[in-house]
Amino acid sequence: MIREKLKEYYNVVFEDELIEEITKVGTFKKVRENELLLDLGDKFDKIPLILSGAIKISHENTKGDEIALYFLERGDTCTITFGCGLQTSKSKVRGVAEVDSEIIFIPIEKLEEWLVKYKSWRNFVIDSYNIRLSEMLEAIDTLAFMKMDQRLYKYLTDKVKIMRDTTLFTTHQEIAHDMNTSRVVVSRLLKQFENDKKIKLHRNRIEVLEY
């Protein structure tokens, strides 16, 4: 079953031989929407390969404030956890399934072993790291240079792309939480967007008209 899933989603990415190896040692898991995959402080000794769905990665400081960083999608892996299993260091991020998702987990020991054996794995690891660094840079960009209204609009349009649906099922409170601001601020700005005909507001639901 894993073999079929891999061939479906990773056929161009990995060599046949590597797909066989992953089939041997990988474990497949379906996760439900809102399921917690990885919490802060976890010692995570598996490499996740996302087959389908979306995982929201967020970061929390010592005071308990939280901010959403980025989403993992099909073809992604969570490089930020690569450090968790190897050394004594523990996860600094949280991963929650945004929608029902399918994941294959690979034991962390294979990370290095396969770096030696498979060119496609070397590319995958390096690419994954580079993509993740880019995403972090984008998050920094957003925080450093954008005002709240721009950040919020980016949040909405990014989510539309991830969910592949112009209707977002979420609450103002949840958005505020993801952006580390207050519900009132979000409601105020969303109302502005609605007046500007960029979105349409409903209870528990936002239609994004322009994106």
Place this chain on the structure above:
Amino acid sequence: MIREKLKEYYNVVFEDELIEEITKVGTFKKVRENELLLDLGDKFDKIPLILSGAIKISHENTKGDEIALYFLERGDTCTITFGCGLQTSKSKVRGVAEVDSEIIFIPIEKLEEWLVKYKSWRNFVIDSYNIRLSEMLEAIDTLAFMKMDQRLYKYLTDKVKIMRDTTLFTTHQEIAHDMNTSRVVVSRLLKQFENDKKIKLHRNRIEVLEY
């Protein structure tokens, strides 16, 4: 000469055989304070190994606003440039020598070649990436959760650690630039810190008393 430098700074990190390889293909460079090493959009096909000094890595958006991300020090490499040489992607960051520094440059092709051959290189690359991701996370933390006064104080104390000197030779304008805020805001907060006996202000110079 490179061999001696490497043995001095990277003896525990790299296997002897790898040090020989680096000696063969690496080029040594001394850079002066304020020298630009890597600019936005550059196609950078070298891996830098920092031997001494400090390189300030900063990020600029399309509008020209800039923000300092972190410093590279002895033992560090700039993983964020690993992507620049390989694909068509170009540098999204800028690197400027904060003080006189010594660097060895390695051709980017060696990145993958040595992943296969040397365990110490695999560890170095993975560790470097993980460290960089951590630093990025810290930058996000600072931007998302801290008020300007805390951010500024962190800026000062971080710099004291990097420079190994409690006296910082800088201007309010330069700090404002690094933090993407205005000079007036920085001056105002610094004056507060001085009143709180945390620092002492001079022209072009700040003494950090508590850190």
Place this chain on the structure above:
DNA sequence: TTAACAAAGTAACAAAAGTTACATTGCTAG
């Protein structure tokens, strides 16, 4: 010694974001 200039100080105001408090609305379980 002093003109010139960069750096720093500061007041006054504007804009953005956060907070409090309460009203209104829409959904759902009984």
Place this chain on the structure above:
DNA sequence: CTAGCAATGTAACTTTTGTTACTTTGTTAA
């Protein structure tokens, strides 16, 4: 069909940050 409740709307206010404009202070080169 309605009580209860979570979600949303909104006003009023505070705090933080940014901006403008002008003054004062060191430093340096002529």
